[in-house]
Amino acid sequence: MSTEARPPGLLPLLLARARAERVEPITRRLVASIARENAAYDTSRVVPDDDLWRSCFDNVERVLDMLVLAVLPDGRLTSVEDMEYLFDAARATGQRRAEQGLPLDDVLRSFRIGGRLIWEDLVERADPPLDPESFRDLGVWLWASVDKSSAEVARSYRQTEHGLLRADAQRMAALWEGLLSGRAREQAFAQEAARSMDLPADxxxxxxxxxxxxxxxxxxxxxxxxxxxxxxxxxxxxxxxxxxxxxxxxxxxxxxxxxxxxxxxxxxxxxxxxxxxxxxxxxxxxxxxxxxxxxxxxxxxxxxxxxxLVPALLLNSPQIARQLVDHWLGPLLALPGAEGAELLDTLDAWANAGGSTSRAAAQLPCHRNTVLNRLARISALTGHHLADDPPPTGLALALQARALGLG
CATH class of the missing domain: 3.30.70.260 (ACT domain)
Structure with missing residues (x-):
């Protein structure tokens, strides 16, 4: 891009006139072109017509503002040190389209369409035509301005989208916690949860x-x-x-x-x-x-x-479960390591075998007489007589409670 002085040309006049007179006509062409070339706006209907018009107008105006500020009176193009304030329209557009749920690719496509229409309008109204150097510099700066605006749109869109996703995740987490705590007995809450989760309430x-x-x-x-x-x-x-x-x-x-x-x-x-x-x-x-x-x-x-259901019963009545463990297994749990573990394993195998010492012996494995001897030892320690009959219900519950860590 040239910064050498050159004779004043048509470029400053062309841009000043475009900024003063062409924003609205370009906006009309842009809105019509988006309707023809960017189907997402029409099919989704998430962007109201007045919103689309205002957004197109503001962004065309801002791009022309950048061009006017970039051209010196003698026709040279120069960079503008601080143009942050000129991206307000682009940022607002990115935020609104993210909130409306229009895909970012479709938003950026509209910005490319806008850049093309601004370029066509400027070239068509350059009378006499721009000199080659001005023509080249105008194209370079115009597309640099459109690219910068598009980048600001994308950044604002993604920031807004991230915030919306985080807020939605927090809202869904709160809905789930409300469901799990019983708030869905309130009809209004149940209906809100049903809509958000896409499930029938009843x-x-x-x-x-x-x-x-x-x-x-x-x-x-x-x-x-x-x-x-x-x-x-x-x-x-x-x-x-x-x-x-x-x-x-x-x-x-x-x-x-x-x-x-x-x-x-x-x-x-x-x-x-x-x-x-x-x-x-x-x-x-x-x-x-x-x-x-x-x-x-x-x-x-x-x-x-x-x-x-039996574990559920025990887990819902932990105090009774602990009493069962203490009543049926307390003396065995008080024995030192190896002996207590051996007797408890035997008792568990015998209960699982439905009181059959033969099946318990096969499960352990050991001889059937060994099982009988251990059962006699258990009976002596606990005071509960255990024979070759089905295990008492209380004992079976005590063993299950111990397996659940309740004793």
Missing amino acids: APLLLLLLRDTTLEDAAEAVSTVMHSHEPRTAWQARSGGDVIGLLVPPDGTDHRSLIAALGELTGLDGGVSGLCRGLAEVDRAFEQARVATEGRGAEAGILSYDQR
Whole structure:
């Protein structure tokens, strides 16, 4: 770009006249061109007509402002040290289009269309035509101004989009916490959550609580068992690597078959609630899924609350569970290391075998007489007579409570 003095030419006059007289005509052409060449504005209808007009007018005006300020009276083009204030229209456009949800590529395409129309208008009205040097410098500075404006649009758009995404994530997190705490019993809250999650407020649903996974992995795996082209689900990640999912069983699907299919998935660990009747019962479903998850012990996979009712009973009554452990197992837990562990393992194997000393011996493994001797030792220590009969219900509950860490 030349900065050497040259005879005054038409360029300063051309730009000053364009700034004074051509902003509105160029704006009209630009609005019409966007309608023809940038279909996203028409198909999405997210940008009101008056908003589009004002944005085009302001940005055409600002580009011409830059050109006027850049041309010296003698026709030379020079850089402007501080032009930040001239990007206000570009930044405002980027912010509004991000808020409206128009794709950034479509916004930038409109800026390129605007640059082309400004160039065409200036060239058409240069009478007599510009000298080659002025013609070249005008093109260089015009497209530099359009490029700078586009960069400011993109930066403002991305900043706004990032803020909107963060605000939306915070709002969704608050909605989920409200659901899990029972706020959906308020009809207004339930309707808001339903709209935001794109789920019916009153449809039967299941709640999944998964551990050590990601939203993407959970959603992809679960979609394979939903048997629906558009499964109705909603997902939320929580602290500590937990993922929660709400699943609406597809029409005609028995929720029990869906629960069974979830239990067969590999690579996911957690719990699934029983069927609850809409968003108003999500807090109850969450508690069920939590109990099923915590009652898994060392088991892998997704376990159903309906299949874990005994652990659920114990987890919901921890004081009674501890009393059961103390009543049936207290003396064994008080024994020093190896002996206590051996007797507890034998008792656990015998209970799992339904009171069969032969099956317990095979499970341990050891001789059947060894099991009988240990059972006699356990009876002597605890005062509970154990024979070759089904284990007492209280003992079975005490063993399960201990496995759950409740004693």
